Amino acid sequence: MALSRLPGGLAGAQGRYAGETSPALVLVEAAADADTDATTLLAGIDALAEVCSAGTNLILLGGVNDVTLYRNLLRRGVADYLVMPATPMRLIEAVQDLYRDDSKRPAGQVIAFIGARGGCGSTTLACNVGHRLAHQTGADVAVLDLDLPFGGADLAFNLEAPHGIQTLLNDPERIDESFLQRIASKAGEHLHLLAAPAALDQDAAVSGVALEACLAALRQQAGYVLLDLPRVWSEWLRQTLTAADQVVVTATPDLVSVRNTRNLLDLLVTRRALDQPPTLVLNRIGAARRGEVTVRDFATAVRLAPALTISEESQVFGLAASLGKMIDETNRGSKAAQAIRQLADRFVITPPRRSGPAAGAVPAWVGRLFGGR
Numbered sequence: 001m002a003l004s005r006l007p008g009g010l011a012g013a014q015g016r017y018a019g020e021t022s023p024a025l026v027l028v029e030a031a032a033d034a035d036t037d038a039t040t041l042l043a044g045i046d047a048l049a050e051v052c053s054a055g056t057n058l059i060l061l062g063g064v065n066d067v068t069l070y071r072n073l074l075r076r077g078v079a080d081y082l083v084m085p086a087t088p089m090r091l092i093e094a095v096q097d098l099y100r101d102d103s104k105r106p107a108g109q110v111i112a113f114i115g116a117r118g119g120c121g122s123t124t125l126a127c128n129v130g131h132r133l134a135h136q137t138g139a140d141v142a143v144l145d146l147d148l149p150f151g152g153a154d155l156a157f158n159l160e161a162p163h164g165i166q167t168l169l170n171d172p173e174r175i176d177e178s179f180l181q182r183i184a185s186k187a188g189e190h191l192h193l194l195a196a197p198a199a200l201d202q203d204a205a206v207s208g209v210a211l212e213a214c215l216a217a218l219r220q221q222a223g224y225v226l227l228d229l230p231r232v233w234s235e236w237l238r239q240t241l242t243a244a245d246q247v248v249v250t251a252t253p254d255l256v257s258v259r260n261t262r263n264l265l266d267l268l269v270t271r272r273a274l275d276q277p278p279t280l281v282l283n284r285i286g287a288a289r290r291g292e293v294t295v296r297d298f299a300t301a302v303r304l305a306p307a308l309t310i311s312e313e314s315q316v317f318g319l320a321a322s323l324g325k326m327i328d329e330t331n332r333g334s335k336a337a338q339a340i341r342q343l344a345d346r347f348v349i350t351p352p353r354r355s356g357p358a359a360g361a362v363p364a365w366v367g368r369l370f371g372g373r
């Protein structure tokens, strides 16, 4: 497929295709000076549709972030609308979606949670975010406790859990449609926990190859696969962090966390150059009476602003932990619960991803708009 790049926004595209046959896929970036509001954009789209051939698909890039506009564009048959600045991955996804085989279910998101140091709340956040995502989206959510010798996700959910993670890693081939129902522990509606054995008579090593196979299979079964990662430093862990769709780094406001977070972020930024940056959560603010690093200093030192800050709330976290429940269940109105909802909402794809037409039988934009003219 030949690729060419032309200036001029929607008007430029309209001028161009008035004189020649439009290709199978046109990507137009709205002009910063002309296509500045929803009405102009929609008018521009209609004008462009007039001159494009049936069979042409359009992906629009623009600066207006507005759900009504998005819906109107989809109604007009525009394949996707990307609010700029968009990451290169988002653009690649938009093109992939358009030519995706719809008979396959879209794969679930893998979200890796890692703490900058012990006790910073990474496991707690992974479990609570999982709970929220299952509740909010109704999609199946799998939480994998990958801290084999010391993992505590089963305790967080107050489950006498069969040690699902070991079964999973021993035999990734067993993952089928009913795997989550059969092997995982039910931690809530749509929420499945694959708990760690927490036994010290076994080796703690996780096979990177087995884990990769598990994740590929699990993401076909669940909308979200959340990984509670231990802070061991080995190749399987680096690979898992590199391959995850999203990474959440949780840190506490102290010097050890600053150093570890900076090292982690350096590695992630290099290895995940095309992906969204990790989500940094600064937790347990106010726990130390003295010597705490301020949010600002932390952000400067690690060169990334926290997406979320959570204060030390020992009563709220303590109550949930002692009851083996999630904070949304024990203290819905607390700031901590709000923060967790906010964190989870970052991973809910809105507006919902439209299922793209399969290649070949593309009821394209122009066709849908003008009844196949």
Ligand SMILES: Nc1ncnc2c1ncn2[C@@H]1O[C@H](COP(=O)(O)OP(=O)(O)O)[C@@H](O)[C@H]1O
Binding pocket: 115, 117, 118, 119, 120, 121, 122, 123, 124, 125, 152, 283, 284, 285, 310, 311, 312, 313, 314, 315, 317, 318, 321, 336
């Ligand atoms: N913001 C907070 N305020 C008070 N206690 C917290 C907070 N975040 C986490 N905790 C508590 O800290 C302890 C360690 O949390 P955990 O999630 O196991 O950390 P990690 O997995 O990073 O080692 C738990 O008892 C948890 O309830």
Ligand SMILES: [Mg+2]
Binding pocket: 122, 123, 124, 147, 228
């Ligand atoms: Mg942990």
